[in-house]
Amino acid sequence: PIPMESVPGNDRHETRCIRFQEIDWQAPLELAEVKEKGDVGEVVLKMDKLKKYYQVAANAMFGGGNTKVVKANESLSFEAHESETLAIVGESGCGKSTFAKVLMGLETATEGHIYLDGKDIGGVAIDDRTTKNVADVQMVFQNPFDTLNPSMTVGRQIIRALEIFRIGKNEKERKQRMLELLDLVKLPREFATRMPRQLSGGQKQRVGIARAFAGDARIVVADEPVSALDVSVQAAVTDLLMEIQREQKTTLLFISHDLSIVRYLSDRVMVMYLGHVVELGDTDQVFSPPYHPYTEALLSAVPIADTKVKKKHIVLEGDVPSAMNPPPGCPFQTRCRWKSQVPGDLCEREVPPMVTMADGHQIKCHLSAQQFAEMEPVIEVGTAAG
Numbered sequence: 081p082i083p084m085e086s087v088p089g090n091d092r093h094e095t096r097c098i099r100f101q102e103i104d105w106q107a108p109l110e111l112a113e114v115k116e117k118g119d120v121g122e123v124v125l126k127m128d129k130l131k132k133y134y135q136v137a138a139n140a141m142f143g144g145g146n147t148k149v150v151k152a153n154e155s156l157s158f159e160a161h162e163s164e165t166l167a168i169v170g171e172s173g174c175g176k177s178t179f180a181k182v183l184m185g186l187e188t189a190t191e192g193h194i195y196l197d198g199k200d201i202g203g204v205a206i207d208d209r210t211t212k213n214v215a216d217v218q219m220v221f222q223n224p225f226d227t228l229n230p231s232m233t234v235g236r237q238i239i240r241a242l243e244i245f246r247i248g249k250n251e252k253e254r255k256q257r258m259l260e261l262l263d264l265v266k267l268p269r270e271f272a273t274r275m276p277r278q279l280s281g282g283q284k285q286r287v288g289i290a291r292a293f294a295g296d297a298r299i300v301v302a303d304e305p306v307s308a309l310d311v312s313v314q315a316a317v318t319d320l321l322m323e324i325q326r327e328q329k330t331t332l333l334f335i336s337h338d339l340s341i342v343r344y345l346s347d348r349v350m351v352m353y354l355g356h357v358v359e360l361g362d363t364d365q366v367f368s369p370p371y372h373p374y375t376e377a378l379l380s381a382v383p384i385a386d387t388k389v390k391k392k393h394i395v396l397e398g399d400v401p402s403a404m405n406p407p408p409g410c411p412f413q414t415r416c417r418w419k420s421q422v423p424g425d426l427c428e429r430e431v432p433p434m435v436t437m438a439d440g441h442q443i444k445c446h447l448s449a450q451q452f453a454e455m456e457p458v459i460e461v462g463t464a465a466g
């Protein structure tokens with residue numbers, strides 16, 4: 081047995097490790113083995129000026145007659161390719177889940193188009209989609225606790241998905257495929273007979289992932305797939321998702337609040353604010369200047385443990401404005417620290433155009449090319465001395 085030992089310098093700090101004095105705490109972390117990334121392929125998904133407005137009663141509580149409009153998505157345009165991981169980031173309420181729901185067919189678009197392999201599915205609800213279209217776009221939900229049927233065994237739930245996607249000629253083939261899917265998500269085959277309540281959160285999310293990939297999906301939308309899980313299993317579940325995505329060349333749309341995970345796993349990043357795409361680019365482009373002023377503020381809020389890293393501290397004043405009553409002009413103008421640098425009241429009057437910087441990097445802002453060129457990095461890795 082290892083005894084508890086006092087850590088010098090703090091009389092209330094003890095540790096049960098006999099080697100804690102020998103460990104080099106400054107040594108760089110070793111990265112786990114990363115699977116080779118497949119080449120990014122052709123365009124699988126194209127969103128073209130997608131709009132989603134919800135009508136709500138102006139005074140829902142008291143049954144008021146007038147209706148108000150929630151502008152959850154304003155004119156989203158982007159493409160996603162085969163084998164690509166596109167991360168979607170932005171504050172709560174900016175419309176991330178809304179576009180995922182429209183893509184899945186759980187809601188239909190108010191305006192605009194969604195092309196899946198060239199075919200427009202934006203206005204087609206899930207019940208009217210072909211089996212192949214339904215199988216092609218799958219989702220891993222935030223909370224594995226309420227997406228599994230509590231009265232069905234794990235094996236049965238996966239077989240049910242295979243039946244819906246018409247995979248396998250008979251029950252025997254489907255059972256075999258179900259066992260292979262358990263292997264794929266690294267769950268023991270014995271789990272097929274377990275009920276969801278006999279699984280931990282991380283294990284349930286693995287079942288959710290097995291179901292999403294059961295029908296050879298072209299696109300998997302993962303909406304905050306690990307945020308409901310314990311920190312200790314978040315990395316394992318994220319890595320699993322990435323590994324399967326790479327193997328199957330799936331297009332992964334990864335919705336997340338966590339910019340450190342996003343930086344680690346995504347090829348491209350889309351930043352959303354109040355229903356708008358405000359920045360879109362390769363991960364390296366989005367994480368280094370020039371930034372959209374909103375991205376700059378998001379990056380300054382990423383916690384970094386390394387003391388050699390210097391970070392600008394940019395405080396975002398106030399909350400996101402309501403999607404029912406968005407400000408005129410630029411959606412970010414009520415919180416932007418750069419607004420005063422734009423001549424006149426342009427930011428308050430006009431929605432900025434999407435400006436293309438180098439190599440497809442896009443930013444929706446009125447700042448000039450020179451102002452963008454002079455932007456300083458938010459995060460800087462200092463030298464050992466500095």
Ligand SMILES: Nc1ncnc2c1ncn2[C@@H]1O[C@H](COP(=O)(O)OP(=O)(O)OP(=O)(O)O)[C@@H](O)[C@H]1O
Binds near residue numbers: 135152170173
């Ligand atoms: N069915 C609905 N009816 C009316 N308004 C809705 C509906 N669903 C979402 N909204 C509104 O649309 C906006 C965008 O919501 P959405 O769920 O897409 O945000 P989100 O970016 O996923 O946020 P979070 O990070 O908190 O999950 C919000 O203002 C929300 O209140």
Ligand code: SF4
Binds near residue numbers: 373414
């Ligand atoms: S357009 Fe104006 S308010 Fe909007 S992000 Fe750019 S500088 Fe800020």
Ligand SMILES: [Mg+2]
Binds near residue numbers: 177178303
């Ligand atoms: Mg959401």
